[in-house]
Amino acid sequence: MTSTFGKGCHLHLIDGSAFIFRAYHALPPLTRKSDGLPIGAVSGFCNMLQRYVTDNHGADAPTHLAVIFDKGSHTFRNDLYDLYKANREAMPEDLRPQIPLTRAATEAFNIACKEIEGYEADDIIATLAVQARDAGGRVTIVSSDKDLMQLVGDGVEMLDAMKNRRIDRDGVFEKFGVFPERVVDVQALAGDSVDNVPGAPGIGIKTAALLINEYGDLDTLLERAGEIKQPKRRQTLTEKRDQIELSRKLVQLDRDTPLDFTLDDLELRDPDPDRLMAFLAEMEFRTLTRRIADQLGIDPPVIAEKPAQETAETPPEQPPFDAAAYECVHDADALRGWIDRIRDRGRVAVDTETTGLDEMVAGLVGISLCVDAGSACYIPLTHKAGATDDLFGSDQLAEGQMPLDEALALLKPVLEDDAILKIGQNMKYDAKILARHGIDVAPVDDTMLMSYAMHGGEHGHGMDFLSDTYLDHRPIPIKPLLGSGKSAITFDRVAVDDATRYAAEDADITLRLWETFKPQLHRAGVTTVYETLERPLIPVLAQMEMHGIKVDRDTLSRMSNAFAQKMAGLEADLHDMAGRDFNVQSPAQVGAVLFEDMGLEGGKKTKTGQWSTPANVLEDLATEHEFAARVLDYRQLQKLKSTYTDALQTHINAETGRVHTSYSITGANTGRLASTDPNLQNIPVRTEEGRRIREAFVAEPGNVLLSLDYSQIELRILAHIAGIDALKAAFADGQDIHAMTASEMFDVPLEEMTPEVRRRAKAINFGVIYGISGFGLARNLRIPRAEAQGFIDRYFERFPGIRTYMDDTIAFAKEHGYVQTLFGRRIHTPEINAKGPHAGFARRAAINAPIQGTAADVIRRAMIRMPDAIDGLPARMLLQVHDELLFEVAGDAVDATIAAARRTMEGAADPAVKLDVKLTVDAGKGSNWAEAH
Template sequence: MSQSTPVTKASHVVLVDGSGYIFRAFHALPPLTRKRDGLPIGAVAGFCNMLFKMLKDQKDDSRPTHFAVIFDKGSITFRNDIYDLYKANRSETPEDLIPQFPLTRDATRAFGAPAIELEGFEADDLIATYARQAEALGARVTILSSDKDLMQLVSDRVSMLDPMKNRHIGPKEVEEKFGVSPDKVIDVQSLAGDSVDNVPGVPGIGVKTAALLLGEYGDLETLLDRAGEIKQKGRREKLLQHADMARVSKELVTLKTDVAVDVALEDLGVTDPDVEVLFDFLEEMGFRTLTARVRQALGDGQSDGIRADDTAVDTQGAFVSPATRGTYPNTVFDPTRYECVQTEDRLIHWIRRGFEVGVVAVDLETDGLDSRAANLVGVCLAVDDNEACYVPLAHKGEGDLLGEGVPDQIPMARALELLEPLLHDPAVLKIGQNFKYDLGVFLRHDLYPAPYDDTMLISYALDNGINSHGMDALSETHFGHSPVPFKEIAGTGKNQKTFDMIGLEDATRYASEDADVTLRLWKFLKPKLAAGHVTRVYESIDRDMPHVVAKMENEGIKVDRAELSRLSALFSQKMAGLEAEAHELAEGPFNLGSPKQIGEILFDKMGLPGGKKTKTGAWQTGVEILEDLADNGEALPRTILNWRQFSKLKSTYTDALQAQINPGTNRVHTSFSLAATTTGRLSSSDPNLQNIPIRTEEGRKIRDAFIAEPGHLLVAADYSQIELRLLAHMADLPTMKQAFADGVDIHALTASEMFGVKLDAMTPDIRRQAKAINFGIIYGISAFGLANNTGVDRSTAAEFIKTYFEKFPGIRAYMEATKAEAKELGYVSNLFGRKCHIPGIRERNPQRRAFAERQAINAPIQGTAADIMRRAMTRMPDAIHGVEGARMLLQVHDELVFEVPEGREDALIAVVKQAMEHAHEPAIHLSVPIDVEAQAAKNWNDAH
């Protein structure tokens, strides 16, 4: 055990926050039980690994001279006398953790370290006491914890180490977190409060504001004394009103540094553990791997460091996807070998190399991010590791004088002419990363590269839900190599250069590296498709998306600027009226756009009931809260809601959309992301055309502005209830399948099954509830969520769910099987075999695990629908080929929008319906019919 060793300047005192560590280890590590009897020991295992690492795996200069593990004792401390609600919001300690508390103390002693605790004090107070004592003697102190409450102790001699992330926390890190130096941390916490410990603080003041105020006034007392001088009214009143709370909070967060400890600091001197005791303990726990490591460390005096032991790594290993295993053999990048191609001869040489190898990475550089507005600036090719070139085509001079210093470049038309045979050769595979972008640019130069592979989509098929699929992220994940950031060569902010302004040396280094990385990613990832059983997903669903979607983006959709402008004016007018009304009701002006001010007016000033706080301590003022208040007869909340609706419509749609209209064509071009979602859906941005209003009458007006060219019509084709149909098929629900086969209103059917109401006696209200339940099922229903959404109470919602499970018995089996699959494999698959990785599925935290389970239930349904849509889209060019002048413009998850010359709309609808309704075939067979509804009109609103 410990020995008495004086603490001096040369000492290194290591204090472990034992209680903090156990809780974190318990939640972070997979559940692990002792084989013999099922005793839960996961946290103990993590704890032992940490102790061993701390004691043995240290460099000589950081090895502890004094060491102790400190624990909380009891849950009532002196702080409860100050504030009876202190830590009152803590939930019960998990059942599986309770038996592990005494075991961690045993473990501590087995490692020869003192386990220290004292009735009436938290571990933090004991740590503070020892730390300050040691500091006063000039020693160095390391606190093993990530608890922010301990950060007030940090100084130039006292630092913290997060034992799970191995992250060092010094004065700099504390300042990053709190915005003030460590000696002001207490003051910040007193103001900001802490929801975890239920420290009240001053409402409405968070860490950021607290730091700001302290920066101005120095310390808490000064600030409270001079609070009357604060300019911002809200803050001033808060501080004046809650000064006492701040003072109480200060007492709560200030750690005691003068606890009368019963083990003296110098008695914490490190000794070697009693080997026999240690091995007995490890064997008792069944930690075989750790036993072996300890033996090895004691035997040869060297340790290879502790990796997580036994089960921890194995179970986590299940989440490592095929693609993330291993690295590409050559991860050395040599920019000196990249060539800048400025002559036809050299370009011909590179093209010849491309034909020889048959696989060429192609990357285009442009002067913007929007592939339609951007101009081609250069082309990049890679044919092998480190063998890449950059062909500048439209670089300007580095100086700003006209024509001054413009580099020699092959004329663009000539270069593209030379490249064309390579790009179109069916025997040469082109590789791109997010090739949709490059294809869009090529399209405008009348080039159609084929065949091609897209590394972003390969990664998406392999790893969705795990990595993101951008090039930099992929390079870092698989090669441990960070490509040159664009910012580094182009600068940032408004002085950021576009690519044509960048010098050839930098441009060559940057662009060639992109192509080089892309080619290596392809070599590394492509073979993994087969191993991951996702070849079919990639080949038959994703591979053709880039050129199909590039074409759609290029087409854009026509938007009537005058109509939008008219609506903007209309909405402005409405807002002005509502604003005046709101200010009158509030008896004073305020910013209607500020949720913070609204909360303060409704709940502080007017004192309305039903206020809830967000996790940051601000009042919630979302629709649901305001609706409730309005239902109670309050006028102001309704006015605010109405104002918000018009504000949203104006700012997000009628104003923003006008700015996005391409002046040449009067069309708007969105960008679809093919690899942004975990389920397989697309997303749309710049602008997002997948969330144009439709649910309210006012909002729908915006769709009037989406129009067809003169002499043309828009056609909107929607999958009808596709997710419910897929649910009926996947969960094998005979009643529901029959209803779909018969063309019955599915929500009415559900209602009649659940509530025993005949179809012809259906009321809209009952049907609406049934509809909510149907959606709930798809989202991985919970009683809480359903109650929220239908307005019934929680027990009624639970009854609904129970009835649903009884009436549609396949549901429960589907849900359980899906959760089990996710738990076993770490991912779920949709009907086409697309995987959706669910990283949280083995979370210890019940809430987060429940969230993961709902994701697991939803992903196959949403994802199968998404993939049916993808297949329909890739088949669409062929399908509509016979309808002259027809073009596909937009996708909105279950809807496709086309434009067609007037008179050909019926022909188009026929082929589109056919393609969409059979898109899943022959890959899968469904036991429900798929139904598509399509309509033609002059504008998007009327096409529904």
């Protein structure tokens, strides 16, 4: 049969997956009222499809049209390379049931819907594009997928429908640095972390394009690799030739995919009104049904209003709080009744009551459960006999409690059941308490983290605040139960009846917050943030905190003595400089020396008339006066001694001999973790004394500590976000970024660079990220303010893209009230439009947040993946300090652990974000943290 497709025909090929994911992420969630089925992506897909067909007129209108889908995840490429697309993240649960509905939608619009087993949608598109071009027709590929750019030219173009931008040969060159016929060569070298195509290690898109343009094509380049001057690049191309050629096979689209249809089958057809209306009515799309019916000139079908089922998207009406209705569970039969209710419901809010806030030593006093709003109980376990005000209260257990072991034995199967969701407020705390009793709580949801994902930067996330704000209910306060000061008691001394009302209410509040927050995650557009960056971190951090890290008490003691001696020496020097004795630890007396004896300007007095000498005042003075600099040095040593070498000794756990810090997931607006009790993230590393503190953190005998640290991650992210080509190129070429900056700014050749010039460039590099002012840089470098401001001005002249990024970010924050990381985390900026001194701080915070927040998200993703990455190795992840992860590893597993951890960290952004600048990780090892870092 002769084909009718030929000259004058225009084939449009829509990348179905791109439409689906665009619809899913761009639109708020929607569930079908009759049964709660997720249909948000289907609704968006239908709207996009309908608009695309009706809006395409004139010379570019399609005569033939098809939507192309992937069928299954296994293709011939997986047979070539079993790790192909192995790091793709799982499809969101609420999207999975919508995928077949998008196929049905395409067919309902009477548009060809095609997929082939064993081949990707891109292969089908490639084959159809080649057939249509060879037949003399035009082709428009509706997609922005870079893998399809190898097809562009000779009548084939791409259309990014979301940006309404056409991509021709010049557009491909702009993207890849080569024209379409050489795109495969570049991709084979650069690889693709999203699809897990290995490529040539260390060679990115720009370098690959340079090489291909120089040598003509990939085969010639590989044959002449020995001629390349750069040793590392020459070695990579020689040793990794097989890997590069495999990568070429993986990225090369199959243009001969066996099709069971022809181009003629794709001819544009009008929809069948009855079939289309039936589908839209079945989905209960009332607005879209009416709009399309109007276009078709028919009456829309009647879609019956059905009562919404009770789902997480439509929380039930909540009953009033009634503390008297809470049940105290005294025996196993009563607890079994609650367990049956939990299994029937499939979820339970859980809260533990303990004797303290340190999860590693606190005793478990009781457990509260809630299965429905207003229906909660408390299981008292270890309350002590005697009145709360009894000075000699008995250590015997109060009557009417279940034996601890019996209660935990009954609860363990439920708390560990994968089919039952455990809901908590700060679930990490409860999980660690229960883990010490042999219960591995999973799966979990955390209302504190839900609030953080939605409202980071707006307010706190403690339960009392959330209850008051979102439930209009003030919880029973703890202070009247425990007292304060010397008369304070622990929770095991609280009377069981009082404890029941208080503890059960906590579980009740937690469940109600969950019912309130869970559907709001979708509406706020932060479901992915919560599900990929917040919730999965709970078990990872809990395990790290329970591992702890060994600290050598003797080393700390020796350091304390050394610091005391050095402080005494500084004190003597300061007395000599002042010409008299004074108390160095007294801010008022230091102020008297500076502003009265020495007559310096800039001093301020408190309301009581005493001189005030805060750090910022001393830092300003230290740029010109040695005395102020010495006072700062003294205070730094004093802080090291009191905060670390003295205080750390009190944090050593008597049972484990290790220090167990606690990480707060919600501790910073940007997504950075905060470390408390003790804070191990603020140990100074800029001074020799500060770095020495890390010598006290040691490995157990036979083990070593490994430190893996992202190299200049925030500068790399800045280069990506702000589009700074000079920084991108420097990172790609492995240059010393601070030396490069200094050379750019100060016109100093790299070979003539001095350490002092580089140090100043480094301070500016990092300072600019934080929106540093001339005053701030002057303090950091201890130089005059005018000189510091001159450095900053010159920096913006050399890298104008940074100023553009700053201006655009502030404008976005002012318009939307938040800024966003590359992974979708929103950091709210409520004071961005404020006047006065707060305005400058708010602007600096808004500028920094996308950069620091993206870096924080990257290391969170690495930490979440790390347990699987090092599974089977004798290694444990112990600490996270901003951009650094610290491990304790058996001596014979060092290399394997470094390889696994580095691979995980360097690929942590993938596949969600493809950075223009490669992340690199430095690794070190040693018997203590100082050696390893």
